[in-house]
Amino acid sequence: MLEAHDLAAGFDGRTLFDGVTFALESGRIMGLCGASGAGKTTLGRVIAGLHRPSAGVVRIDGQQPASGKAQPVQYLHQSPLAAMNPRWKIRCILAEAGQPEAGLLTAFGVDAEWMGRFPHELSGGQLQRISILRALTANPRYLIADEITAPLDPVSQARIWHLLGQIARSKQIGILAISHDRALLDRICCQGRFELGQRGLIRHEAAGPVGVIDPDPAGRSARSAGRTAVRC
Ligand SMILES: Nc1ncnc2c1ncn2[C@@H]1O[C@H](COP(=O)(O)OP(=O)(O)OP(=O)(O)O)[C@@H](O)[C@H]1O
Secondary structure, three states: OEEEEEEEEEEEOOOEEEEEEEOOOOOOHHHHHEOOOOOHHHHHHHHHOOOOOOOOEEEEEEOOOOOOOOOEEEEOOOOOOOOOOOOOOOOHHHHHOOOOOOOOHHHOOOOOOOOHHOHHHHHHHHHHHHHHOOOOOOOOOOEEEOOOOOOOHHHHHHHHHHHHHHHHHHHHOEEEEEEEOOHHHHOOOOOOOOEEOOOOEEEOOOOOOOOOOOOOOOOOOOOOOOOOOOOO
């Protein structure tokens, strides 16, 4: 179980959000939406240990992830090109995380010929599949998928989310899916979705197909109106 407790973060003395509390179970997909600039990416980066929160804590199975060890939460960037060394060929980029499972290479439709190409020589969808493959090769417990299919056509989008749903279940990986697209989140998120509002409050919305919302998983009252946690 990944638990975020009372997280707050911002930049240059400005708080983007506070009191962010939620729980994400292994093998489930939970959605995060919100207006542009609300802090969704920042929250995703906090959870992945890439940005220090100004308050609150992230725990996995009750423990704070140790720095310097293999990160149990992998962050997937909207633009995979921005997260890859443009001078490295795909072979080297994948090798950074280890040897990808043959089954995953097949499932993601990775062509052996791509290995000798540079990142800019793949399409957006192909490159996102490489990015996901690299993240999965690091054996994460959780993935933060930040608008990962936003620039893709509906077929590529459906293909990636279908695969991620299968992988989440088979490998028991929890996924936080960040998107502006509420319809997409409703289709893919078995653990419901929540919204990061402009004033930093979280409010729960309709759960996904199999989600059940518990407004207070920690067994205590939300600290203020409109601040609500979501859990399956
Ligand atoms: N490194 C940084 N330094 C200063 N401000 C930053 C930094 N990173 C992000 N911000 C600001 O924080 C705010 C929230 O950014 P963030 O990317 O988290 O929002 P978002 O909800 O993901 O937005 P979008 O939906 O447009 O991607 C924005 O106003 C952004 O300009």
